[in-house]
Amino acid sequence: MADQVRAAGGVLHRSTDDGQTEVCLVHRPRYDDWALPKGKLDGDEHPLAGAVREVAEETGWTGVPELRLPTVAYDLPDGTPKTVDYWLMRAETGGPVQDTDEVDQVAWLSPAEAAARVSYADERRILEQVAALPPVTAVVGLVRHAHAGERKEWKGNDALRPVDELGRAEAERIGAVLALLRPSRLIAATPLRCKQTLEPLAALLGGTPIVQDSAFAEPADADEAPAKAKLGAHRLLELRDGRSVPVICGQGKVMPTMLATLRDESDPEPYKTPKGDAWLLTWSGDRLLDASRL
Secondary structure, three states: OOOEEEEEEEEEEEOOOOOEEEEEEEEEEEEEEEEEEEEEEOOOOHHHHHHHHHHHHOOOOEEEEEEEEEOEEEOOOOOOOOEEEEEEEEEEEEEEOOOOOOOOEEEEEEEHHHHHHOHHHHHHHHHHHHOOOOOOEEEEEEEOOOOOOOOHHHOOOHHHHHOOOHHHHHHHHHHHHHHHHOOEEEOOOHHHHHHHHHHHHHHHOOOEEEEEEEEHHOOOOOOHHHHHHHHHHHHHHOOOOOOOOOOEEEEOHHHHHHHHHHHHOOHHHHHHHOOOOOEEEEEEOOEEOOOOOO
């Protein structure tokens, strides 16, 4: 079976002076088509990183991810399967197109105009979905702390158990991804390993301080974890103010119930999170539009 081709891109949007929304399409002379900005991943590049990079190269704009959009899957002419992951992105800063071999025109259009002009049905459906979305008002990054050895092998205070070599690599990788959200506040549960998980991200952000908050830490009594998780969900909603993007690092026994509570669901099982993995949470007002794994 042919290897799968992985690609990523985005629906880049901005507001006009009169408060209307415009989205960006690019024209590719090689295909003579109008399309969403997208491109192949570089090696083991994270799809979100690839999406932000491709949007910048093909449009000249830096996009800040806000919401996971549907993945498009199809077969190339030679039968090779291809998937393209998309995110909704807020246009932050603009400049000239970087990849002039690939793109010769950029158009900012209303979502309806873009849906009429785009050359591909799959991308038209994504644009129609974007047009139907309420405005995004808040984004939060939520990460579980990275690996920190085995609890049973640590002889000291468990709150002081540090991340191990694997954990340091995980913290570097997820930090690079979470930095794409342009966070301005970093909050860690009280154990040292939670703070250490956010340290590479803090460094990428120029030394943003990490504030510790016990609301996202596991209780000493495991039976109290569900109740503690609901308190954590309430605290997360307090931190989600829409004026800035917080990234929060919590612990594994509280995160599933916390996420299920935020989604008004009773089963925490779908929200179990491996160490060093993260979520992108997106709101419109009080409505949680999506919780997607990073």
